[in-house]
Amino acid sequence: MAVKIRLQRHGKKNFAFFHIVVADSRAPRDGKFIELLGSYNPNTNPATIVLDGDKALAWLKVGAQPTLVTRRILSYEGVLLRKHLSEGVAKGALTQAQADEKFAAWKAQRDEKIAAKKTGLKNEAIAAAKAAKAAEAQVNEARAKAIAAKAAAKAAEAAAEEAAAEEAPAAEEPAAEA
DSSP states (O other): OOOOEEEEEEEETEEEEEEEEEEEESSSSOOOOOOEEEEETTTTHHOOOOHEEHHHHHHHHTEEOOOOHHHHHHHHHHHHHHHHHHHHHHSSSSSSSHHHHHHHHHOOOOOOHHHHHHHHHHHHHHHHHHHHHHHHHHHHHHHHHHHHHHHHHHHHHEEEEEEEEEEHHHHHHHHHHH
């Protein structure tokens, strides 16, 4: 029986998340599976991956073949590196302590990269909010200037009407006396 590590789709239209499962290659995509290894949610930034690395490693060691996307997920989580290091230990190329040290160094580097991405996204969001606030302030200032100009024009118009009204009765008075 050919066993695959693959994704099983869940969620609604245009908002899918996936379970990472071990299944017979002949089974339908969302059908029967052997074991659930974790989940993958691409809707978040960065994508959320919950994976039982020990179970995945055990399945890889007995010959389960990951699909392309699950291979990337397993690589991102370090499962493929752990498999590679364990094969090196089995061949005698390195000791278990050296393998653990290499994996810990890799994991620390990956965690730094993820933390940097999260802080970068947070800083970008803050910068975007500041830019939006500045743009809104400019628009409000322009509106205030337009309203002030309109009010000044109305005041000038009213003053002109008032002046015209004062001149008209003065012109009528001498005519009334005559």
